[in-house]
Each structure stands twice: as structure tokens, then as C-alpha cells.
Amino acid sequence: REEPAKDSSQYRLKAAVHYTVGCLCQEVAEDKGIQFSKQTIAAISEITFRQCENFAKDLEMFARHGKRTVINSEDVKLLARRSSSLLRYITQKSEELALNNLEQKERKKKKSSAAKGRTTSDEQVEAVMAESEDSNMA
Amino acid sequence: ATAPRRKREPALPSSLVKKIFSHYVKVPVARDAFKVVEKCVEVYFRQLSNDLEAYTMHARRKTVEEADLELLMRRQGLVTDKMPLHVLIERHLPLEHRKLLIPVAMSGNKVIPHK
Numbered sequence: 001r002e003e004p005a006k007d008s009s010q011y012r013l014k015a016a017v018h019y020t021v022g023c024l025c026q027e028v029a030e031d032k033g034i035q036f037s038k039q040t041i042a043a044i045s046e047i048t049f050r051q052c053e054n055f056a057k058d059l060e061m062f063a064r065h066g067k068r069t070v071i072n073s074e075d076v077k078l079l080a081r082r083s084s085s086l087l088r089y090i091t092q093k094s095e096e097l098a099l100n101n102l103e104q105k106e107r108k109k110k111k112s113s114a115a116k117g118r119t120t121s122d123e124q125v126e127a128v129m130a131e132s133e134d135s136n137m138a
Numbered sequence: 139a140t141a142p143r144r145k146r147e148p149a150l151p152s153s154l155v156k157k158i159f160s161h162y163v164k165v166p167v168a169r170d171a172f173k174v175v176e177k178c179v180e181v182y183f184r185q186l187s188n189d190l191e192a193y194t195m196h197a198r199r200k201t202v203e204e205a206d207l208e209l210l211m212r213r214q215g216l217v218t219d220k221m222p223l224h225v226l227i228e229r230h231l232p233l234e235h236r237k238l239l240i241p242v243a244m245s246g247n248k249v250i251p252h253k
Binding site: 067074081 | 189192193196197198205206209212213
């Protein structure tokens, strides 16, 4: 039986969400020493999936409100504004991410500068080689 | 000389809150329930101003505009794709306010053609 492409992709997404929710529930179960029934995990997955729809719509709205087409961390913070504890957590995480990004950029810079240095030295060597070759040819 | 009056928080007149609330409930409401409603209105306005401030700052503005209010009402679930803002305005606001918010071309719109 053939299904529309949208449906099958939705099922795949739901399955992926369900799998991850299962893993997270397992962690909680081990941590707290309680059991999750299969129905409970399925219900949490369905809630998560539908909540994503709300989040997506709201984020899109916030980005458009800021006259942007790209959603950034500020929009995500605005989404979590209602709950102060969640906002604190999100802000902390976004700061961590920003720091990581900076570090990576610096590393890239160092690498690229090092690479540049190497390339220049390589080029010099090549140039020297070429010259020597030229002289040999001559 | 009159004694200096104690500064109170500005609030909607309780008679108005009472009138609006009873208009919508259509059942008798106890007096202490109205007190609770007034408290709720106070809290509502406080939260409204905080939200509007956040949305205005988000758009890198210092003045609250209609777009901020519409966004707020969207998040509250009042404005949806099926229920646009101007429909709510038409439905709930008196004519003089509607005229301010939804400018209608009044000039040159002659209903009765004169001969």
C-alpha cells in the first residue's frame, strides 16, 4: 500500500522522537528507580511531537517580529521567557554554546594561520625547487 | 490645606470591571468574587506590560507598536489564522475606537448618488 511522502516522513520523525524519548525515560527510570509503561512513553512522545509544532510556529513568529528570516538564540530565549527557571537554564546553555563557538573560531584561526604559514613555507620550497629545476634545465 | 493623598497604584475603576464582567458571565456573582476579579485584572496588566516590553525590545524598538500587541494576542491564542486581529476589533470595540484602529475610506464613498 502506497502512502503520501509527507505521511511517511512524519512517521519517520515520530519514530525518531519515540526512540529518543524511550532512551531518556530509561535514564530517568534507572535514576529514580521507577518503571515507565509503554503507553506512557508513547504518550510523552506524542506530546513532544505536538509541542514541537507550537515551538516552531512561535519561533517563526518571533523571528519575523525581529524582521529576520533566520531564527536565532534570542527567539528561543523569548520562547522560554514565561518560566523563569527554564529561562535561566536556556540562557546558561546559550552562553556555553557562545563560548564554545568562540573557542572553535579561535582554533580555526590558529589552524588557518598555521596552515597559511605552512603553505607559504611550502610555496617557498616549491618556488626554490622550481628555481633549481629551472637552473637545472638551463 | 488638604492632607496629601496616599499614592495608590493606578487601576481600572471597579465599577467598570464589575460591569464588563457581569456583561459576560450572565449569572449572579458574589461580592468577594468581584474582588478576586479585580486582583486578577491588576496581575494581568502587570504581565501584559512585561510581555509587551520584551516583544518591543526583541524588535529593537523603544516604542510599543500594534505589531507587538498582535504578537502577544497570537501567543495568548486570541488571534489565529482563522481569527485575525481586525475581526476581534470589529467584534469587541465601540464604533469610535474601531474607526481609529481600522481606517475606512469615508470620503468619496457616496452611497446615494445625487442627480
